[in-house]
Amino acid sequence: MLSKTVVQDILNEALSTGGDFAEVFVEDRLTNNLSLQGGLVENSLSGRDFGVGIRVFKGIQSTYTYTTDFAKEGLLKAAKKVAQTVKGDAKLSLTELDYHKAKVLHPIEQMPQSVNKARKVNVMKKVHEASKRYNESISQVRIRLKDEEQNVLIANSEGTFVEDQRVRNILVVQSVASNGSRMEEGYINSGALSGMEHLENLNLDFYGNEASRIAVTNLSADPCPSGNFPVVIDNKFGGVIFHEACGHGLEATSVAKNKSIFSNKVGEKVASDLVTYIDDGTLQNEWGSINIDDEGEPAKRNVLIENGILKGYLVDKLNARIMEQDVTGSSRRESYRFAPTSRMTNTFIAPGEFNPDDIISNTEYGIFAKYMGGGQVNPATGDYNFAAEEAYLIKNGKIDRPVRGATLIGNGADTLKKVDMVGNNLGHGAGMCGASSGLIPVNVGQPTLRVSELTVGGTKGEA
Known part of the structure; x- marks a missing residue:
């Protein structure tokens, strides 16, 4: 050094x-x-x-x-x-x-x-x-x-x-x-x-x-039916939807430029009462954790949404000047080749009170996405589509049979408001996130939860 x-x-x-x-x-x-x-x-x-x-x-x-x-x-x-x-x-x-x-x-x-x-x-x-x-x-x-x-x-x-x-x-x-x-x-x-x-x-x-x-x-697996259904998303890497469609919209990188659907909405209701969304770089030894961020600020636990109310953003030094806010220990970069900016660490939906089995049993018909794969999101609008790596039909409150080709299509802000059951089994999944300051390690996480309605792309008709 x-x-x-x-x-x-x-x-x-x-x-x-x-x-x-x-x-x-x-x-x-x-x-x-x-x-x-x-x-x-x-x-x-x-x-x-x-x-x-x-x-x-x-x-x-x-x-x-x-x-x-x-x-x-x-x-x-x-x-x-x-x-x-x-x-x-x-x-x-x-x-x-x-x-x-x-x-x-x-x-x-x-x-x-x-x-x-x-x-x-x-x-x-x-x-x-x-x-x-x-x-x-x-x-x-x-x-x-x-x-x-x-x-x-x-x-x-x-x-x-x-x-x-x-x-x-x-x-x-x-x-x-x-x-x-x-x-x-x-x-x-x-x-x-x-x-x-x-x-x-x-x-x-x-x-x-x-x-x-x-x-x-x-x-x-049978071909997945298409249509609008309740969707139960399993814990851990299921949180990738909220990371991509919501988390990026809470980074000052986009908020300061008014290019986020969450710009200027602190104090407003932006999600279901059941949703508390947290970014926490202090979780011990987790993949996305840090001791300090890439501007030398100590890692912090930042509550971004609490019981559906937007509480704040992830803020780096430059955007703190633009927004006239304090930094949040959220500035990260891939390497010395990149200037740092506000990025997520371990971002997750906090656990709720439901047993995951009860979420399934309370769903008459829908899709259970056990593992999520890759997808695409428009950061300006929050519109997304994500493939389910492993998915099942739910019938009469029970897991019925596996289906393939399931794609979940929605809007991040809308999806946050449609979360109507949140489980008690919080888990985290490791991933790599690419943005303006390069590719960085992040965790995405959530308990098992249910979205009351999502568009599911698959094969026309019922499998």
Whole structure:
């Protein structure tokens, strides 16, 4: 990392033409990627990325640049480059830098870099064996494992000078089932802001079996009917709908530009009374968790919607100026190549009072989406469509039979208002979220819940 003296010189250079805020982000990232197919190691790649990002504000204008040149001359050249975009009369006095390490909210027991690849491959092989033996129709299994160690230094002209270490790993299992005429895939993952202990504490048979079970289930599934139905969405990754269709609309990145359906609505009712929507980067060792955000602010628990009432937004430093609000510890970026902005961490609907079985039994006819897949959303309107990776018909208050090809179509704001039952089984699912500041790890979560009516795209007529 860089010394305090060098960082001070960079900040002074960045402020030399009249900027009123400057920031330095230093990153050293170590990454390992392993993939296993057919029980054999397919790829084994390791890498290291090192770079520095420099940002300067003048009012609500921001300029950002980055460099991989760690020589002092190169860093000062980059700072001068970003400073030249700012024109001002007075030079800001730099606040004394206060060095500290970020408070560790998420303890790490075994650093991935200290664990040999043979031990990691052994974990993957156990998952592969469980997947293959689940059913004779399983024709292919692919396992991926990624771990990384990201060390950062964040300093700014307000006096921040903090170091942080982020250690993450994720296991991804993909199984393919075939009956000779059709192939179906099952997918499941588990990620954490944690060391090797996360992988070695997993129930590996469950993850292997579950990916294959989804594939085999879909192989025998009937075509999904289309129409407007009540939809029960299972917990954990089911929360991806609300992440995409609602969560992004609560980020200051869109709110400050009045490009969100939630702009200027704090204090208004925007959801069902049963919906409390939270973003919490402090959840211990969760995939989307952080010690500090990428502007050096401590992680926080932010209640965005409470009992249907909009309480606030996720706010970064630049948009805090535009909106005249406080920051919320929500500024994130993929790497030094990106300027940070407001992003989610672990975003979820809080648990309610219903037993999940009671939600099913109170649904006469509808769709049960057990696992959600990918989808698309229009961030300006909140309109979305998402595929269900595994879905079932509900008839007479019971799970009837599996259906394939189910697509849930709706509007985020409208869907929030139609949530009429919320379960007590909150769970979180790991994912990657792409936006203007790059691809970042996030958790999406919810209990099992019911939306009173959604448009379901499938096959015309009843299956």
